[in-house]
Amino acid sequence: MRKKFLQNCKNLLQERYVSDVVYCSDKELIGRAAEWARSLIQREVRGPGDLPRAMKRLERRYDLPERTLWNLRYRPNKLIASVYLRLQAAYEAETKRQIEMLKHELELTKAATGEDATTSSAIRAAEALVASVAPPEISE
Structure with a gap:
């Protein structure tokens, strides 16, 4: 009797949960989300064999289910x-963080090279890159 009661409770909760969830199956949106997931994972992986741990770190940092990241990577539907x-x-947060890191590294390089920093073609190219890079506009 207890087992039947617990199964009924489980079914009721699952029905309620599914009814409150809106699924998206638009291929363009799924493709965009898969690309974002791929990019986040690629930035997080520290080396060979680190993929599962990278997904767990992303799950903790951004509250993204690890299973969802896996599904978007291998079978987005x-x-x-x-x-x-x-x-x-x-x-968006990760992209902004990467841009800020690039700006900081550029400032450190300029400080280390001193007066020659403005004449260095590499530094000018990096400054142009930082100036041209803006967080991507994500349209909805």
Whole structure:
């Protein structure tokens, strides 16, 4: 009797959970989300064999389910709308973080080279790159 009661509770909770979830199956949106996931994972992986741990770190940092990252990497077919929005926010945050790191490294390089920094073609090219790079506009 207890087992039957628990199974009924489980079924009821699953039905309620599924009814509150909006799934997205648009191929263009799924493709965009898969690209964001791929990019986040690529930036997070520290070396060979680190893929599962990289996904766990992304899960902790951005509250993205590890299983969703795996699905987007290997078999993208549907996605929960709220996860799509979290993935979008994570991608934007990571892109901004990378741009800030690039700016900081450029400042360190300029400080280390001193007066010759303005005449160095490599530094001028890096400054042009930083000036041209802006966080990508994600249209919805």
